Amino acid sequence: MVGRSASWLATQVLPDPENAIRYLWAKDPEAFNRLLRVLQWTPEEFSRETGIQLPGAEIPGSIPVVRYRIPVIDAGAGPPMWNEGAEYITLHIPELRGKREDELFAVRVKGDSMEPTLRDGDIVVFWTGGAPEPGRIVAVHVHWDGVVVKRLQRYNGSWYLYSDNPDHPPVPLTEHDRILGVAATLVRKM
Structure with a gap:
């Protein structure tokens, strides 16, 4: 690749440069650093020239991007477990109010109870530090x-778990139930 231009690299080697670069950055950061050395670009120059935002390569006025590795559980399964045997997703998302990785977990939605807001297969990222307020x-x-994903509501002094789909009735929140987290972001199934 030595002696080739950045445009040659983008058109000949990387037919989908944005996804390929993000994949390379996540899977093999050292290979990505070698690519930067060949191009003779800093991460900031790379982001500025390509428009591909990389963590640590901030464009002035942009929102910082943070790489999160988050455990995923299926709705209906037990509480999230932070262990190496668990399923994880890696997200590069703008940092929101300083959430730490160990305060986040994700739930894969099962069924239609939260439609149209959430669909079967969607992954919702939850924040353990969020305030469980009515409507959240x-x-x-x-x-x-x-574990279920529902909307929290208060009615006549009691807490209820509501589905956005009217075909599913609300259920009371009991003393045996435990709120694990508040929705922070959605990863929509395509």
Whole structure:
């Protein structure tokens, strides 16, 4: 690749440069650094010239991007586990209010109870430090059904878990149920 221009690299080697670069950065950071050395660009120059935002290569006025590795559980399963055997997703998203990686977990939505807001297969990232307020989407460990994703509401002094789909009735939040986190972002199934 020595002696080739950046445009040659983008058109001949990387037919989808943005996805290929982000994949390379996530899977093999040393290979990405070698690519930068060949191009004789700093990460900031790379981001400025290509428009591809990389963590640590901030464009003036842009929102910083943070790389998160987040455990994923299926709705109906037990509480999230932070261990190497768990399923994880890696997201490069703008940092929101300083959330730490160990305060985040994700739930894969099962069924149609939260449609049209959430669809079967969507992944919702939850923040354990969020305030469970009325109207917020929450992940709750329900003693009889594992983890569910519902909307929290208060009615006549009691807390209820509501589905956005009217075909599913609300259920009361009991003393045995535990709110695990508040929705922070959605990863939509394509």
